[in-house]
Amino acid sequence: VDPRVWKASAGISSRIAAVGSSVYYFPQGHADQASSLPDFSAVPCPRAYVRCRISSVRLHANRSTDEVFARISLDPRAPPAASPVQPQTEFPFSYSHAAMPTLGGGFSVPRFCAESIFPPLDLGDPTPAQTVTIHDVHGKSWTFRHVYRGTPRRHLLTSGWSNFVNSKRLISGDSLVFMNSSGKVFVGIRRTSRSCGPATLNVEMEEKHGR
Amino acid sequence: VDPRVWKASAGISSRIAAVGSSVYYFPQGHADQASSLPDFSAVPCPRAYVRCRISSVRLHANRSTDEVFARISLDPRAPPAASPVQPQTEFPFSYSHAAMPTLGGGFSVPRFCAESIFPPLDLGDPTPAQTVTIHDVHGKSWTFRHVYRGTPRRHLLTSGWSNFVNSKRLISGDSLVFMNSSGKVFVGIRRTSRSCGPATLNVEMEEKHGR
DNA sequence: TTGTCGGCCGATCGCCGACAA
DNA sequence: TTGTCGGCGATCGGCCGACAA
Numbered sequence: 001v002d003p004r005v006w007k008a009s010a011g012i013s014s015r016i017a018a019v020g021s022s023v024y025y026f027p028q029g030h031a032d033q034a035s036s037l038p039d040f041s042a043v044p045c046p047r048a049y050v051r052c053r054i055s056s057v058r059l060h061a062n063r064s065t066d067e068v069f070a071r072i073s074l075d076p077r078a079p080p081a082a083s084p085v086q087p088q089t090e091f092p093f094s095y096s097h098a099a100m101p102t103l104g105g106g107f108s109v110p111r112f113c114a115e116s117i118f119p120p121l122d123l124g125d126p127t128p129a130q131t132v133t134i135h136d137v138h139g140k141s142w143t144f145r146h147v148y149r150g151t152p153r154r155h156l157l158t159s160g161w162s163n164f165v166n167s168k169r170l171i172s173g174d175s176l177v178f179m180n181s182s183g184k185v186f187v188g189i190r191r192t193s194r195s196c197g198p199a200t201l202n203v204e205m206e207e208k209h210g211r
Numbered sequence: 212v213d214p215r216v217w218k219a220s221a222g223i224s225s226r227i228a229a230v231g232s233s234v235y236y237f238p239q240g241h242a243d244q245a246s247s248l249p250d251f252s253a254v255p256c257p258r259a260y261v262r263c264r265i266s267s268v269r270l271h272a273n274r275s276t277d278e279v280f281a282r283i284s285l286d287p288r289a290p291p292a293a294s295p296v297q298p299q300t301e302f303p304f305s306y307s308h309a310a311m312p313t314l315g316g317g318f319s320v321p322r323f324c325a326e327s328i329f330p331p332l333d334l335g336d337p338t339p340a341q342t343v344t345i346h347d348v349h350g351k352s353w354t355f356r357h358v359y360r361g362t363p364r365r366h367l368l369t370s371g372w373s374n375f376v377n378s379k380r381l382i383s384g385d386s387l388v389f390m391n392s393s394g395k396v397f398v399g400i401r402r403t404s405r406s407c408g409p410a411t412l413n414v415e416m417e418e419k420h421g422r
Numbered sequence: 423t424t425g426t427c428g429g430c431c432g433a434t435c436g437c438c439g440a441c442a443a
Numbered sequence: 444t445t446g447t448c449g450g451c452g453a454t455c456g457g458c459c460g461a462c463a464a
Contacts, residue, residue, distance in 0.1 A: 105457040316436040
């Protein structure tokens with residue numbers, strides 16, 4: 001999973017704590033949200049909260065829905081002396097996102113998004129067009145026909161779009177996040193609430209080995 | 212699940228032992244075929260085989276694939292004195308089945324099958340046609356346009372057929388079993404080996420309660 | 423600037439009889 | 444008797460500019 005696409009898909013509001021951070025784990029809060037009851041046998045003593053150290057953070061994306069999630073491992077052993085709060089680094093590349101219209105088979109790309117992220121078109125051509133290759137969070141590439149037409153002119157993705165919508169099972173209201181990193185174009189998906197199942201809470205408690 | 216449709220779908224070769232029959236259960240044979248290892252903690256003593264009584268037989272059909280299977284419960288307690296071997300009763304209604312051709316969107320029904328199972332057509336009409344309602348193993352009904360045309364004449368299912376094929380995800384090589392019971396028409400599916408996953412073995416061992 | 427609409431064109435689907443196995 | 448083929452008509456998907464919000 002590409003971490004840049006992951007972050008853009010998760011949205012600016014998501015803040016992933018850094019490895020080594022010290023956090024408090026609330027078993028009851030976890031049990032309230034989890035679909036399957038967690039196994040608390042590894043927790044040393046049943047209190048309302050347990051101080052933990054984040055031992056690892058792994059970024060994942062659901063292979064069929066592209067939903068992004070993080071698997072954060074907590075270590076209930078004594079936290080380290082230092083608790084560095086790593087500042088979020090900003091994306092080193094521009095991005096934009098747009099709501100999903102229906103538009104009979106195509107996708108109207110906002111001008112700013114298209115001109116700042118897609119490869120430039122030959123505007124001298126009366127009907128500028130090109131084929132763009134876009135990579136999803138899994139690294140799979142999709143090709144689209146990108147045209148600049150209509151009166152007034154606008155940027156559109158035509159051929160390849162319906163295949164993308166059907167493969168990703170997008171519905172009206174879903175958003176796309178386009179990114180460009182050193183010439184390669186990426187796309188992330190943010191689904192509307194009714195398009196994705198309830199968020200699952202994945203917390204993995206490390207076994208407490210001796211000492 | 213309709214037991215008559217179940218039996219026709221399972222085929223003439225399937226013989227389901229009667230409740231009360233005494234059988235031998237071979238744990239190793241079960242473990243060899245089962246996808247998930249069975250729990251043998253309820254088996255009184257670990258021998259190569261265990262004599263059991265069939266305490267219940269329930270017929271099921273996979274809701275998405277229509278694959279039929281039986282869930283047979285075994286009771287490892289002492290089997291009863293009598294072990295009646297119930298003879299298989301023959302189907303009290305005619306049936307037939309035919310291979311799945313492609314035939315651009317329609318299905319050519321064998322003459323014998325159509326004339327013995329479908330409601331009779333008005334052969335005086337130059338283009339005999341009717342709408343037939345057919346029930347699957349779940350009781351869901353499907354409607355088809357049944358015509359008798361072509362030179363030479365033949366029975367065909369046209370409208371409604373592609374919807375059925377897509378819904379049931381039928382592929383070339385699959386077979387259909389048509390049945391008629393007191394005026395109602397039923398259909399079962401026998402999938403080709405590459406159309407259905409490996410058969411699963413479902414054996415449920417009853418817990419041994421006191422005495 | 424961009425969402426939506428009707429028009430239009432081409433691809434596909436589905437129904438048909440003609441064959442021949 | 445029935446599997447397969449080519450034809451062809453209806454339908455649908457997809458691309459288009461014209462509007463107007």
